[in-house]
Amino acid sequence: MSTIADALGVSTATVSLALRDSPLVADETRERIKDHARQIGYIYNRRAASLRTRRSGILGVVVHDIMNPFYAEILRSIEAELDRSRQTFILSNHYDQLDKQRTFIDTLLQLGADGVIMSPAIGTPREDIETAENNGLPAVLIARTVKGAGVPVFRGDDAYGIGLATNHLISLGHRRIIMIGGTDQTSTGRHRYRGYVAAMERAGLRVDPSWRIPGPRTKQAGFEVAGQFLSHKDKPTAAVCWNDLIAIGLMNGIARAGLVPGVDISVTGYDDLEEASIATPALTTVWNGQREVGRRAARVLLDRLSGIEVEPTQELIKPELHVRQSTTQPVERD
Amino acid sequence: MSTIADALGVSTATVSLALRDSPLVADETRERIKDHARQIGYIYNRRAASLRTRRSGILGVVVHDIMNPFYAEILRSIEAELDRSRQTFILSNHYDQLDKQRTFIDTLLQLGADGVIMSPAIGTPREDIETAENNGLPAVLIARTVKGAGVPVFRGDDAYGIGLATNHLISLGHRRIIMIGGTDQTSTGRHRYRGYVAAMERAGLRVDPSWRIPGPRTKQAGFEVAGQFLSHKDKPTAAVCWNDLIAIGLMNGIARAGLVPGVDISVTGYDDLEEASIATPALTTVWNGQREVGRRAARVLLDRLSGIEVEPTQELIKPELHVRQSTTQPVERD
DNA sequence: CGGTTGTATTAAACCGTTTAAATCGGGTTA
């Protein structure tokens, strides 16, 4: 800026004001300055500016794993929403490791980030969120919640959603339905399992504890669990899967074992990823409102930044059942 | 820092030196300062520091699309490599839009990023890379190259790799092999097509121009192109796909049409994503060295930052063929 | 005891921007 100022015989203050279209500077001066800036390829130094303004234009986003299409879809919608603002965002995976998450938050604080959207790692204590907030880093949670953290949360209504899938299988005539994947260590996990049990019990079906096969939420895991599922002593006719990845992996595993998914075994997914509709057979699944979650989380964070007071409420997005070919009436096998 | 300095009756210079473990300050003083800093929850202000040091600790990474597992795997290895350095990285998709890519580079310049790893968008002119370099933003290219840009490039040997897949099909007895997906607008695209044609011609097989169905590189696209493929006038018995996503989509499409992929039609992929081995049938594909590409690009960029002179050479990583169940001897159909 | 050496600390400049307050010259008004 001082180069420009010197070249044009004005002060840096004028340059600063001119470049930001302040009405304080005369039109003619502004044009001269802007022209010259363009000509010499001036590059605005954001960190110098942010030192003064206390705004860095950086937002952080932490999720479990970007490679997981569920989060990827959320990220897409966050990206789309932020595109229209002047914010840059920094991404990180925490892989459910608390220390990774803490390191990242610390980095954000050091960079003077303006806010953070996070899907908290398993076991995140309320204090971690408070640390961020107290140091001027407003947070918004997605997908998972942290008890007692006074910040907005956006997530799907998991208990209700898994209920939709379970009810659908029951209404097709299935009785021995096993739930696959997930863990009790996340709020999401507890909600989904509870929703499944509740739906079964509403239909008068007893749920055996062995009717749950917990595990990682990957395609690979679903694939590998197929054997265990098929050889289960109760001969289940259907699987309610934690998510689409597991469901697709499971269907692949079932096919590999010589059975036909969607005929011999019914399978439901969760999330309704793009993939679900092109899987073979096309997967019956629950749309979880990823787009909506990302969009609204971003929106609310931007609101918080612009000073709008936001209630720290939990917003539950209502899932919808999308029926496709992976669920049919049960057939007896053995 | 001045808070700490005042509280302890020393100068900010001493605090600065102590916190960075300078040998200039006495051990006892250092400890007092560090303890106090920890106690009051001091947060290092990176932007203030970078103003003086001209190092921001930020690296940029731009690829076509993070959601594409091929890039996701590269990102993973970049992340792993960078984890050990003190650099944070910022990610962006360009979706092959030049203006998006330019905006991002501009953002990096404004943030004073220390370097950028990029898989350049289609049509990226040499000048764009030079702009970055001239403004102190060293670049390293991955997956694709830009003619005349004097920077290091890491990519797989596409012509050789696709040749492996093509030769494999030919040796199984296939003669009418169609290439699916990709575009001539990227260097990768040209190399792969050339490799396919070369392999065919080496085997004395004429390639008809209609034996190429270009298109997007997504599962969806592969799925949708199945009809066109199956009804091709030359009754192809095998498909060499641009990548695993297309191959898997195509196999799903073939299955949907009532044929059995891996029996009626042989299919090869490219990239060897995790998914390839659990697809049904398991996909024969070409491992493209994603891990290696990411790791080495990150390594070289870090080298450049620490002042080590790096030759701007193209490094070709040798792909390997992984044979699985999606390729078998041809069967005649009609 | 003056001079040298070495260690610990500090003052001050600097990085590039923003902004509140001050300045300046010219026009208006009482």
Next chain:
DNA sequence: TAACCCGATTTAAACGGTTTAATACAACCG
């Protein structure tokens, strides 16, 4: 004619660190 106002611009002080030359002081030496 003095007082005041106005728009355009400048001044100077932040913002929070890093860096380097300078300083203070103690110990050692001959």
